[in-house]
Amino acid sequence: MSLVRVHTPSGQYPIHIEQGNLPNLAQLVPSNTSAIILISNPTVYDLYGATVEQALQAIQKPLYSLQIPDGEQYKSLATLETVYQFMLEKQLDRHAVLVALGGGVVGDLSGFAAATYMRGIRFIQVPTTLLAQVDSSVGGKTAVNHPLGKNMIGAFYQPIAVHIDTAVLKSLPDREIAAGLAEVIKYGMILDAGFFRWCIRNVQLLRQLDREAIIYAVKRSCEIKADVVSKDEKEAGMRAFLNFGHTFGHAIETGLGYGAWLHGEAVGCGMVQAAELSHLVFGLSRNNVEEIRDLVAAIGCPTLAPNLGNERWLALMMHDKKTLNQKLKFILLEAIGQAKITEVPKEALLDVLNRTVCTA
Secondary structure, three states: OEEEEEEEOOEEEEEEEEOOOHHHHHHHOOOOOOOEEEEEOHHHHHHHHHHHHHHHHHHOOOEEEEEOOOOHHHOOHHHHHHHHHHHHHOOOOOOOEEEEEEOHHHHHHHHHHHHHHHHOOEEEEEEOOHHHHHHHOOOOEEEEEEOOEEEEEEEEOOOOEEEEEHHHHHHOOHHHHHHHHHHHHHHHHHHOHHHHHHHHHOHHHHHOOOHHHHHHHHHHHHHHHHHHHHHOOOOOOHHHHHHOOHHHHHHHHHHHOOOOOOHHHHHHHHHHHHHHHHHHHHOOOHHHHHHHHHHHHHHOOOOOEOOOOHHHHHHHHOOOOOOEOOEOEEEEEEEOOEEEEEEOOHHHHHHHHHHHEOOO
């Protein structure tokens, strides 16, 4: 088993990474747990619900299961209300533990429910998509979406553990693998040039979910994120680097309607746009821009953004959480592995939109 530890001011916890470790989940549940609530969605529950429930029954505490609808459009206040209602009806107290079994939607929404139910109960992340395993399950960002912006209502709230079984990735469609790999390659772009080069060399093994390659990619991604979160838990500084490509990506998701593109697909395309912007603002080499574009394409993500109209693009990006005093900031690259946050002239942004947006 690979083990990564996360250390933050508000909590320290392990990330367990192994192929086939789902049945070992019970070892992470604290002994003083009063009850367990398992939150999943129908797709994931049908595949792994029985295995997880069997593992958790070893705790010999009341176990309740709730399935929320599958899809980014359901990461909403309305779904959150359903979760609160269920927990209140089951009379869960502050010693209950919430287990989030699913991808980013389940993990983000469940984490926010845990953060706010009775002002906070413990929760465990059991991510079942590659994107959730390398990104959203680690670091304590929890949230729901709003029609005016993605992840605009949430809290920083750390889990007590993250339990990653890479075997579950075999059940994912190719689009989900590509979406997850977008977040994997992001870590190399912003903080580890050597890992970026490794991803280029091993991209086909990653797409095929080669056991050794995927475990290394997940572990290295978690190590990088854990290091960033330990230094900047609440995104006051360098944690913002993890949003490389996300300002463009979130605009795509919101502009098209949540669920039209997967989050990782939008981020992959957004990283190409951010690389082009980095070339204009910081002089990132044209060779590096093309390497990023080629790698995004190689993992199976789009490299050409949808045509939302420049005014709509700008309006959506103004809702980005990095916007301060109506000034939009971007995470850009000075070089591969060297990220920096900066304000961007509107002219440069419009130039990039005109060159990276589909004209059809």
